[in-house]
Amino acid sequence: MKASEIKKGSVIEVDGAVVYITELQVQTASSRSGNTLYKVRGRNVVNRQKFQGSFKGDEQVQTVDFERRAVQFLYRESDGCTFMDRDTFEQHGFDLEALESELPYLTEGLEGIFALVVDGVAVGIELPATVILEVMDCAPAIKGASASARNKPATLSTGLVVQVPEYLAAGEVIKVNTVSGEFMSRA
Incomplete structure (x- = not known):
């Protein structure tokens, strides 16, 4: 497959080592002739060592069946x-x-x-695409705040901090996207 098709959770082979991809960052070139770079981070499956690498978008990458x-x-x-x-x-x-x-x-x-x-x-x-977590700590809810109003940081039951609408209060249960780490809705 092409490097542009790599996703978080992919398993690829690099120089004979099997690598599980944990992070992906796309870096677009600023010039017309430049190539888009796909920077990946992961772990070697065998020795558990960290791996970092980058590929050009049209570069071929060997995938591993899992x-x-x-x-x-x-x-x-x-x-x-x-x-x-x-x-x-x-x-x-x-x-x-x-x-x-x-x-x-x-x-x-x-x-x-x-x-x-x-x-x-x-x-x-x-992980599943979304998880349900409880808001443990945040600034007090503001009466009359609308959904389109400003956001505030909230600490969830696992220690994760996400931006939530002002109308939410501690003790409420919310749905969080596991890919982006963003608030989605009340649960």
Whole structure:
């Protein structure tokens, strides 16, 4: 596939190493003749080392086949998180660093989580598109504030901070987009 088709959660092969992509940044050239660059960050599946690289948009990238397995979030410890395969009951552990971008959305009983498995090894997790989280702390709600009014920061039950409309108050439950990290609606 072309580098322009790489997405977060893709598994590619780079110089013989299998890499799970955790971050993608698109850098568009300012000149007409310039190429768009796709900067990726990820983890080597075998030795768990960090990977950084960049590709031109039309550059060919070798993809790796992987399996999506439904998993359940079991528990979080000081050094990592454990998930259980819903079909085989096999447990998969990830260190906190490997789940850095997913941690703010993980809650007990969260449905719709998938483990990405390459050659029998879980390399990462895929969250559902949206999660429901409780607002723990924010500035007091302003009476008469409309949905199109200004936003304010709110700290959610997992520690994630998102911008929410002024009419929301602590204790309310909201829906958050896991891709953009933005407030979507009340739950």
